Amino acid sequence: MNKSxxxxxxxxxxxxxxxxxxxxxxxxxxxLGERDARYIRTIFKAVRWTEFAGRALLMVGAFLPQPWLIAxxxxxxxxxxxxxxxxxxxxxxxxxxxxFDWMGDPHFKGKQFEWDIVGTSDNWxxxxxxxxxxYTNIHGLDDDIGYxxxxxxxxxxxxxxxxxxxxxxxxxxxxxxxxxxxxxxxxGRLFGARKxxxxxxLRRAGVPVLKKIGRQLIKDYLxxxxxxGPGFLFVASGNMVANGLRNLWTYTIIFCxxxxxxxxxxxxxxxxxETRAHWYWRQIRGSSNLSGGFLxxxxxxxxxxxxxxxxxxxxxxxxxxxxxxEVRAICKRxxxxxxxxxxxxxxxxxxxxxxxxxxxxxxxxxxxAGANS
Numbered sequence: 078m079n080k081s082x083x084x085x086x087x088x089x090x091x092x093x094x095x096x097x098x099x100x101x102x103x104x105x106x107x108x109l110g111e112r113d114a115r116y117i118r119t120i121f122k123a124v125r126w127t128e129f130a131g132r133a134l135l136m137v138g139a140f141l142p143q144p145w146l147i148a149x150x151x152x153x154x155x156x157x158x159x160x161x162x163x164x165x166x167x168x169x170x171x172x173x174x175x176x177f178d179w180m181g182d183p184h185f186k187g188k189q190f191e192w193d194i195v196g197t198s199d200n201w202x203x204x205x206x207x208x209x210x211x212y213t214n215i216h217g218l219d220d221d222i223g224y225x226x227x228x229x230x231x232x233x234x235x236x237x238x239x240x241x242x243x244x245x246x247x248x249x250x251x252x253x254x255x256x257x258x259x260x261x262x263x264x265g266r267l268f269g270a271r272k273x274x275x276x277x278x279l280r281r282a283g284v285p286v287l288k289k290i291g292r293q294l295i296k297d298y299l300x301x302x303x304x305x306g307p308g309f310l311f312v313a314s315g316n317m318v319a320n321g322l323r324n325l326w327t328y329t330i331i332f333c334x335x336x337x338x339x340x341x342x343x344x345x346x347x348x349x350x351e352t353r354a355h356w357y358w359r360q361i362r363g364s365s366n367l368s369g370g371f372l373x374x375x376x377x378x379x380x381x382x383x384x385x386x387x388x389x390x391x392x393x394x395x396x397x398x399x400x401x402x403e404v405r406a407i408c409k410r411x412x413x414x415x416x417x418x419x420x421x422x423x424x425x426x427x428x429x430x431x432x433x434x435x436x437x438x439x440x441x442x443x444x445x446a447g448a449n450s
Contacts, residue, residue, distance in 0.1 A: 084412030086358070094411045095354025101403050102389050105396050113393045114180050117172070120375075121184065124164045131157025132301060135315040139308020146311075154315040158322035164193045165323055166330070166378030167394070173198050174206060176393045194323075195290045196258035204261045210390050214335070214342045214363035221335065222342060224249070224256055229430045230342050231438040242435045253324040258286055326376070330367075333423040334383030336430050337365040339416045360387035361408065366401070366417035373420065374398055384415065 086094060131153050138149025169192030171177070177185040184190075191198050204220060212218035216232055223229045226249055228239045249256055262282055297320065302313040341362045347355070367373060367381040374381050374397075382397035385404055389397075408415040418426075 084414075086411060086413075090411060091354045091358060092352070094407065094413070095352070095357050097407045097410075098357045098388060098404070099353070101400060101407070102392060105389070105392055105400060109179060109393065109396075113395060114177070114182075116395045117168070117177050117180075117185055117393070120163060120167050124160050124168050127156050127160035127163065131155075131160055131315075131319065132312075135312045136301075136305050136308070139305045139311040150311060150315055154318040155322070157315065157319035161193055161319055161323035162326050162376055165327055166380065167375055168378075169193070169198070170378045170380075171394045173201060175391050193293070194254040194257065195286075195293045196254060196260075197285050197289045199285065200261040201257065206390070210387065212348075213360055213387060214340070215345060215347065216342055217345055220260060224260065226256070227431060228434045229336050231434060231440045232342055232344075233434070235434075235437045239435050243431055246431045250325050250328040251321060253328040254320070258290060262286065329420075329424060330377045330380050332427045333367055333420065334365055334380055334386075335363070337416060337418070337423045337426040338429070339414060340365055357388055358413065360384070361404075361413055361415070363387070364416065365423060366415075367420050367423055368417055369420065384417075 134149045134153030134156060138146050138153055141149060169190065172185050172190045173187050173192070175187030178187050188202070209219055209221045214222060216222060223233060226245055227242050228235060262279060297316040298313050301316065302309040305312040343359060343363070347359065351359075361384055364383045364387045366384050367377065369377075369381050379394035379397045380386055382394070382401050385397040385400050386394065388404065389400070392400075405415045405417075407413075
């Protein structure tokens, strides 16, 4: 039985639970200051310097004899991949959430920041910051439930196409930034009843996406490779590997935070009379953490604390490691399941979901009851 369904809270308990979560947020926000600003500026510098180092290694390596050529290619691709991971996870994702708007620094303004992926930050703010974080794990409202590609919960309709989803999952992981880029375009509407309207909306919404895609492709696969002259393919392939590493890592972290065994999904009915306390309760039941240290926290953008991120999406993520023990203690007091585990354990549960729900499956009665509570 799903542990998060073993304890139901009365309305009074739920409001007390919400008040404790609110108090923790208020205490943390009141303490924000120079160390948080210093942290994000350090991350910003780390992104820039690792990008410079990675691109320099690829550029120089193109003109060296073996085995230096191979060593520079591997180190260059890995270092550039590290830069792209930090930019995507710890810098871009968190800044775009507005976590550092209080600094007043234009470099870290959530509505102005643009990151190093083919998807636009404007679309991400709509699909992720608004839809996903408002309607977390609600069927029909949260597009992140399977991203329109995968069937990960029995409440999703099964079709024979799901049988191939283990293959889809691999392709999706390798091309994850492209899934992010087209998510808000809702290409499936082109095959619906209102095709003409869908085409018109796609032309309007697709222009900024195509511009961003063009800039990214030109930068990684034309400008920098051309600077290497005869080393064009050497640099271009290194850039491709760096992008691939970032895609695989981002996919892994995000899926571990949303699709483990104990994660719950909900029908639209939960929104009826939903209070802020109910919203907090839903965020915890729909998220899962990863246990690890500083390196995992930093490389994951502190989404190793996915529960805390869903509770406090606009609080600087570097604070989650301090907030997590208090959130866990609050959950324990109220009998709310706090879903956490190692990266291998959580990802193995994700893989099982992908395999299991490729086949026909039906919701358990206990899960449906909990979802409506």
